[in-house]
Amino acid sequence: MTLNGWLQIAVFCLLVLATVRPLGAHMTRVFSGERSFLSPALGPLERAFYWMAGVNPSKEQHWTRYAAAMLTFNALGFLFLYALQRLQGALPLNPQGFGAVSPDLAFNTASSFVTNTNWQSYGGETTMSYLVQMLGLTVQNYVSAATGIALALVFIRAFARAEGKTVGNFWADLTRGTLYVLLPICIVTSLVLVATGMPQNLNAYVDATTLEGARQTIAQGPVASQVAIKMLGTNGGGFFNANAAHPYENPTALGNMLQMWSIFAIGAAMTCVFGRMVGDTRQGWALLAAMGVIFLAGVTVAYWAEAAGNPLLTSAGADIGASAMQAGGNMEGKEVRFGIALSALFAAITTAASCGAVNAMHDSFTALGGLVPIFNMELGEIVVGGVGAGLYGMLLFAIIAVFIAGLMVGRTPEYLGKKIEAKEVKMTVLAILILPASMLGFAAVASVLPVGVASLNNQGPHGFTEILYAYTSATANNGSAFAGLNANVPFYNTTLGIAMMLGRFAMIVPMLAVAGALVGKKRLAPSEGTFPTHTPLFVGLLVGVIIIVGGLTFFPALSLGPIVEHFLMQAGQTF
Numbered sequence: 001m002t003l004n005g006w007l008q009i010a011v012f013c014l015l016v017l018a019t020v021r022p023l024g025a026h027m028t029r030v031f032s033g034e035r036s037f038l039s040p041a042l043g044p045l046e047r048a049f050y051w052m053a054g055v056n057p058s059k060e061q062h063w064t065r066y067a068a069a070m071l072t073f074n075a076l077g078f079l080f081l082y083a084l085q086r087l088q089g090a091l092p093l094n095p096q097g098f099g100a101v102s103p104d105l106a107f108n109t110a111s112s113f114v115t116n117t118n119w120q121s122y123g124g125e126t127t128m129s130y131l132v133q134m135l136g137l138t139v140q141n142y143v144s145a146a147t148g149i150a151l152a153l154v155f156i157r158a159f160a161r162a163e164g165k166t167v168g169n170f171w172a173d174l175t176r177g178t179l180y181v182l183l184p185i186c187i188v189t190s191l192v193l194v195a196t197g198m199p200q201n202l203n204a205y206v207d208a209t210t211l212e213g214a215r216q217t218i219a220q221g222p223v224a225s226q227v228a229i230k231m232l233g234t235n236g237g238g239f240f241n242a243n244a245a246h247p248y249e250n251p252t253a254l255g256n257m258l259q260m261w262s263i264f265a266i267g268a269a270m271t272c273v274f275g276r277m278v279g280d281t282r283q284g285w286a287l288l289a290a291m292g293v294i295f296l297a298g299v300t301v302a303y304w305a306e307a308a309g310n311p312l313l314t315s316a317g318a319d320i321g322a323s324a325m326q327a328g329g330n331m332e333g334k335e336v337r338f339g340i341a342l343s344a345l346f347a348a349i350t351t352a353a354s355c356g357a358v359n360a361m362h363d364s365f366t367a368l369g370g371l372v373p374i375f376n377m378e379l380g381e382i383v384v385g386g387v388g389a390g391l392y393g394m395l396l397f398a399i400i401a402v403f404i405a406g407l408m409v410g411r412t413p414e415y416l417g418k419k420i421e422a423k424e425v426k427m428t429v430l431a432i433l434i435l436p437a438s439m440l441g442f443a444a445v446a447s448v449l450p451v452g453v454a455s456l457n458n459q460g461p462h463g464f465t466e467i468l469y470a471y472t473s474a475t476a477n478n479g480s481a482f483a484g485l486n487a488n489v490p491f492y493n494t495t496l497g498i499a500m501m502l503g504r505f506a507m508i509v510p511m512l513a514v515a516g517a518l519v520g521k522k523r524l525a526p527s528e529g530t531f532p533t534h535t536p537l538f539v540g541l542l543v544g545v546i547i548i549v550g551g552l553t554f555f556p557a558l559s560l561g562p563i564v565e566h567f568l569m570q571a572g573q574t575f
Contacts, residue, residue, distance in 0.1 A: 001303055001304060001307045001341075002307075002322060002341070004341070005303065005307075005339070005340065005341025005342075006341070008341050008342060008345070009299060009303070009341065009345050011257070012257065012260055012261065012345060012349075013292075013296075015257070015261050016261060016264045016265065016268050017268075019261070019265050019268065019269060020268050020269050020271070020272050020288065021272055023265060023266070023269035023272070024269040024270070024271070024272025024273050024275075024276065024284070025272070025276070026180075026181075027149075027181055027266075027269060027270070027272075027273050028272070028273050028276045028277060030176050030177075030180045030181065031153055031173065031176060031177075031273070031277075032277070033057075033058075036180060038180050038184060042179050042180060045179065046175060046176070046179055046180075049175055049179075050171075050172075050175070053171065055169070055171040055172070055175075056169075057169055057171070057172035057175075058169075059169060060166035060167070060168055060169050061166055061167065061168065061169055061170060062165060062166055062167070062516070063154065063167045063512050063513065063515055063516030063519070064516070066154060066167050066168065066169075066170050066512065067508070067509060067512045069170040069171065070147060070150070070151070070170050070508070071505065073143075073147075073170070073174070074114050074144075074147065074505070077114050077140060077143060077144075078110050078111065078114045079110075080136075081109070081110040081113060081114065081136045081137075081140060082106050082107065082110040084131075084132055084135065084136045085100070085101035085105075085106040085109060085110065085128075085132060085136065086100050086101060086103070086106050087100065088100055088101060088128070088129050088131070088132055091129065091131050091132075092131060093129055093130040093131035093134075093202065094129035094130065094131060095130070095202075095203075095204040095205070096129070096204065096205060098126075098127060098128065098129050101122075101127065101128075104489075104490040104493040104494055105121060105122060105127075105488060105493055107493065107494065107497050108121055108492075108493035108494070108496060108497040109121070109122070109137075110497075111496075111497035111498075111500045111501055112237070112479065112497070112500055113136070113137050113140035113141065113144065113235070113237065114140055114144060114504075115144065115477050115500040115501060115503065115504035115505070116144035116145060116147070116148055116233070116234065116235055116354065116386055116389070116477050116504065117235075117236075117354070117356065117473075117474060117477040117478065117479045117500045117503075117504070118137075118141070118230065118235045118236045118237030118356055118479040119237075119356070119473065119474055119478075119479040119481070119487075119496060119500065120237050120238070120241070120479070121487045121488035121492065121493055121496075122241075122488060123240070123241035124237070124238060124239050124240055124241060125205075125219035125221075125239065125240050125241065126219075126241070130202055130221055130222060133221065133222060133226060133239065134222055134225070134226075137226065137237060138222075138225060138226050138229060140235075141226070141229040141230055141233050141235040141237075142178050142182055142183070142229055142233065143174065143178065144233070144235065145177075145182055145229070145232070145233030145234065145235065145266075145386075145387045145388075146173075146174045146177035146178045146181075146182060146233075147174065147388075148234075148386050148387045148388030148389045149173070149177040149181070149266070149270070149387050149388040150168070150170055150173035150174050150177060150388065151388055151389070151392055151508060151511070151512070152270055152273075152274075152387075152388035152389070152391045152392045153168055153173055153273075153388075154167045154168055154392075154512060154515045155391070155392045155395050155511065155514075155515045156273065156274050156277050156278065156391075157277070157515070157519060158418075158514070158515035158516070158518035158519040159278050159415070159416045159417075159418060159518060160277045160278045160279070161519050162417075162521070162522055162523040163520060163521070163522055164519045164520060165519070165520060166519075167512075167515055167516065167519055181266065182229065182232060182233060185228075185232055185262075185265075186225070186228040186229045186232055187228075189228040189231075189232065189258065189262060190224045190225050190227075190228040192255075192258060193224040193227060193228060193255055193258070194224045196251050196252045196254055196255040197248075197251040197252065197255075198223050198224040198227065198248060198249065198251055198255065199220040199221065199222075199223045199224065199248055200222055200223060200224040200225060201220060201221065201222065202221065202222065203220055203221070205217050205218060205219050205220065206218045206220065219240065219248075220248065221239065222239075223239045223240075223248055223249060226239050227239065227244075227249055227259070228262070230355075230357060231259045231262035231263050231355065231357060232262045232263075232265065232266065232387075233266075233387055234263055234266075234267065234353045234354050234355040234385075234386040234387050234389075235355065235356070235479070236350065236354075236355040236356030236357040236478070236479045236480065237356070237357075237479060238357060243357055243358050243359070244256070244259060244346070244357045244358060244359040245335050245358065245359050245360060245361070250359055253337070253338075256338060256342060256346075256359065259357070260345065260346060260349050263349050263350060263353045263355045263357070264349060264353060264384050266387040266388075267353055267384035267385055267386065267387055267388075267390045267391070268288060268291075268384055270387070270388060270390070270391040271284040271285070271287045271288040271291070271391065272284050272288075274287065274391060274395075278416055280416075280534065282534035283416065283533060283534050285534070286533060286534045286535070286538060286539055286542075287391070287394055287395075287398070287542075289536075289539045290394070290539050290542045290543050290546070291352075291382070291383045291384050291390075291394065293539070293543050294352075294379070294383045294543060294546065294547070295348065295352050295383045295384065298348045298352065298372045298375070298376055298383070299344065299345055299348040299372075301368060301369075301371075301372050302344040302345075302347055302348050302365075302368075302369050302372040302373075303340065303341060303344040303345070305330075305344075305365070305366045305367075305368035305369035305372075306329050306330045306340045306343065306344050306365060306366060306369045307322070307328070307329040307330075307340050307341075307344075308329065308330075308366070309328065309329045309330045309366070310330050310332070310366060310569065311569050311570055311572070312569055312572065315572050327339050327340060328340075330364075330365070330366050330369070332364040333360055333361035333362075333363065333364025333365070334360040334361075334364070335359060335360065338359055338360070342359070343359060343360035344369065346358065346359045346360065347360065347362060347365070347369075347372065347373050348372060348373070348376065350373075350478075350480060351372070351373035351374075351376035351377050351381070351478060351480060352376045352381065352383035352384050352385070353381065353383075353384045353385055353386060353390065354377075354381040354385055354386035354389060354390070354476055354477045354478045354479075355386070355478065355479070355480075356473065356478040356479025356480040357480070358480050361483050362469070362480060362481070362482055362483075363466065363481075363482040363483040363484045364483075366566075366569070367462075367562045367563070367565040367566035367569060368562065368566050370465065370469075370482070370562055371558065371562040371563070371566075373469075373480065374465070374468065374469055374472055374558070374561075374562065375550065375554070375558070377472045377473055377476035377478050378435075378436070378439065378472055378476070378550055378553070378554045379546055379550045380393045380397075380432065380435050380476065381393065381476050381477070381478060382394040382396075382397060382546065386477060389477070392511055394542075396428050396431055396432055396511065396514070397432070397542060397545055397546050397549075398415060398533070398542060399415060399420055399424060399425070399428045399514070400425075400428060400429070400432070400545055400549070401538070401541050401542045401545045402414065402415045402420060402531060402533065403420055403425055404541070404545060405531045405541060406420070406531070409529075409531075411529055411531075413531075414524060414530060414531070415533060416523070416533065417522075417523035417524045417525070417526065418518050418521050418523060418524075419521060419524065423517050424514050424517055424518060427510040427511070427513045427514045427517070428510070428511075428514055430510045431507045431510040431511045431514070432549070434502060434503070434506045434507050434510075435475055435476065435503060435507065436553045436554065438471065438475040438499050438502045438503060438506075439468070439471050439472045439475045439476075439499075439554075440471075440553075440554075440557055442471040442474075442475075442495055442496075442498075442499050443464075443467050443468045443470075443471045443472075443557065445495075446467050446470075446471070446491075446492075446495065447464060447467055449491075451489075451491045452467065452491065452492075453467075454489075455485055455486040455487065455489055455491075455492060456484065456485060456486075457484040457485070457486070458484045460565075461560060461561050461562070461564045461565040461568070462484070462561075462565055463484070464560055464561045465482065465561035465562050465565065466482040466484045466485040467485065468557055468558075468561055469481065469482045469485075470482070470485055470487060470492070470496060471495075471496065471499050474496040474497075474499040474500045474503065475499045475500070475502060475503035476503055477500060477503050477504050
């Protein structure tokens with residue numbers, strides 16, 4: 001580890017913190033129906049959308065109708081994207097002449113982008129036409145991200161309102177999130193990325209002759225517009241198969257920092273929205289502090305593990321120390337232009353948020369370095385998390401934390417003046433348990449079926465880690481992958497697609513039920529017996545609950561994968 005590496009990590013953290021207040025204030029005004037600086041330009045367009053759709057934005061919905069509208073919208077999006085892929089060969093904007101996508105891959109990809117996962121079992125530049133990339137994938141990048149923001153707003157209103165019956169209007173939340181938040185930032189970001197050298201065109205691929213005389217096809221297309229929203233919306237699916245490690249998708253250090261900032265920007269600012277809408281900004285800062293503690297711990301472990309390097313190389317006499325002539329540490333699978341610090345930081349960011357974009361191959365990380373991304377996802381990606389999804393995931397753990405605090409003192413637990421009773425606790429536990437049930441259940445099945453292990457390029461604990469990582473990434477709606485698993489086969493395309501749907505929608509329904517129950521309750525005035533939820537004590541309790549739940553749930557599986565792999569490497573054994 002170097003001072004320069006830590007300075008780069010510090011710069012990123014400061015950029016994110018500088019964004020929280022202004023972006024959070026803007027989103028609070030937008031979703032409260034107040035006038036913002038974008039209203040003069042976008043207000044008429046917003047009203048036109050409502051008129052065309054026949055939507056009254058002031059007419060709010062009960063949580064069940066809100067859920068029905070959200071599920072219907074996403075189901076139609078899934079069907080449209082699936083059909084678009086299957087008909088790709090007959091549609092325009094396909095200069096490379098790509099044919100129809102196979103049924104299992106089309107199912108997997110449609111599930112992936114509708115659930116904000118963007119898992120890719122294919123190479124984008126060799127599979128998808130420009131039309132599918134723009135009309136299908138990029139559009140879903142926007143609306144799936146806006147859906148996550150809308151769902152977070154439901155949970156915020158549940159605590160902000162007293163004795164209410166409605167939780168908002170899904171169509172209004174979806175429209176405002178897309179129009180006033182995602183789209184303006186992405187337009188500016190796209191222009192900056194183009195200025196750094198990222199392509200944005202509809203030209204056919206270029207054939208070039210290398211210095212050795214070989215023929216090479218150079219892919220291009222509408223890259224910048226997709227990269228901007230894939231990062232800001234924590235989607236992660238790359239235009240190119242190499243994702244953010246590709247020089248066209250991540251050409252400069254400035255673009256790399258901008259992309260990392262984009263991943264965290266909205267998720268971090270949502271804590272400010274929460275604090276402002278419940279009337280106590282300290283509550284938002286407390287949640288952000290809990291996120292920050294877990295995130296910085298993960299970055300530290302990942303950076304240390306990668307900087308320490310591979311002990312097998314050290315025992316063989318290789319010099320892996322950092323010097324003026326070499327980066328040192330474990331540089332396998334990493335871009336030299338980013339190095340170890342920015343690769344470890346990017347890996348921690350993209351898996352703390354449900355983004356999944358990568359600028360280094362996680363399969364080539366050391367055992368402990370690769371454990372950090374897996375554990376980030378296994379926590380439910382509540383450390384900033386996906387846009388909106390991170391906040392409502394963290395609030396579910398906050399409910400568990402105050403419930404435990406209430407048990408310790410023998411008092412009915414409260415959070416922000418709302419009593420947490422049996423129904424809310426049951427639905428919260430159900431929402432939290434859905435994720436490990438899918439992650440561990442599918443991984444166990446794939447590890448024993450011949451069709452599951454047939455796709456592995458590695459055996460032993462590393463091969464098991466590749467399977468565990470895949471289903472963890474899919475269920476957590478992350479989308480990153482250990483590259484040693486060939487997932488583009490019917491078995492993995494189908495089961496991973498199902499895992500994505502479970503991780504997104506099976507968790508959302510009980511979460512909305514919790515919000516629906518809370519919004520109708522009175523807000524009690526704080527008393528001497530009220531457990532304060534804005535103090536360092538609560539932050540510590542919340543972090544402890546998250547780590548303990550994650551550890552108890554996933555430690556046995558991790559012991560069979562990255563942990564045992566680490567000890568085997570320390571003992572000088574290969575596998």
